[in-house]
Amino acid sequence: MIIFPAIDLYDKKAVRLFKGNYDEMTVYSENPPEIAKDFAASGATHIHIVDLEGAKNGDTPNLEVVKAIKKASGLFCEIGGGIRDMKTVDKYIESGIDRVILGTAAVKDEKFLTEAVSKYGEKIAVGADIKDGYVAIKGWIEKSEYECFEFCEKMQTIGVKTLICTDISKDGAMMGTNHELYKTLSEKFKMQIVASGGVSSIEDVKKLANLDIYGAIIGKAYYTGAINLKEAIEVAK
Secondary structure (H helix, E strand, O other), X not given: OEEEEEEEEEOOEEEEEEOOEEEEEEEEEOOHHHHHHHHHXXXXXXXXXXXXXXXXXXXXXXXXXXXXXXXXXXXXXXXXXXXXXXXXXXXXXXXXXOEEEEOHHHHHOHHHHHHHHHHHHHHEEEEEEEEOOEEEEOOOXXXXXXXXXXXXXXXXXXXXXXXXXXXXXXXXXXXXXXHHHHHHHHHHOOOEEEEXXXXXXXXXXXXXXXXXXXXXXXXXXXXXXXXXXXXXHHHHO
């Protein structure tokens, strides 16, 4: 299992939200590329980046920081947050970003999603953010009409290879992750499943690794010191 330490960007800083609430934001660093270097020094191979401003507004206000993170770390970088047209996808891929994550757009614009998958294949992932059993959109502010598994089935049919699934109720709450959800997803679908939200202890990492899923994202637990990244990467192996 691959560990994806996360950098959430807002106003060019590394921040974390509590359960997706923009009013409950903690700034952890004003120098995100330095954090990326620390990830690399701890043995990470992949970084998960979210542009929280982009998620709200649908543009790329932190593009230069994203490029600096890639350059500073030299690691595999994936980015999500507000990517709603091909121009933005092209911009990130041409900037050297390894994988682009579509969230709201994957729910709202099937034509665009299909076009992106057709053009870039495995470089396109989909983020399914789950709130009360349904997929949430627009920075988790709105709930869509799609039930979780129905949406995943549709993504698999379209040809999406990687699905990043977040249980919003667990995100940033440091109360453990939703193991049952990831167990079900790994059994039901052939996509690469990435667990996100609430991975808050080495025990969580062990349980997820035993499910034989593709990856797990570690966010707040890294910043608070609840998880030692080096240890998590070893356990995940």
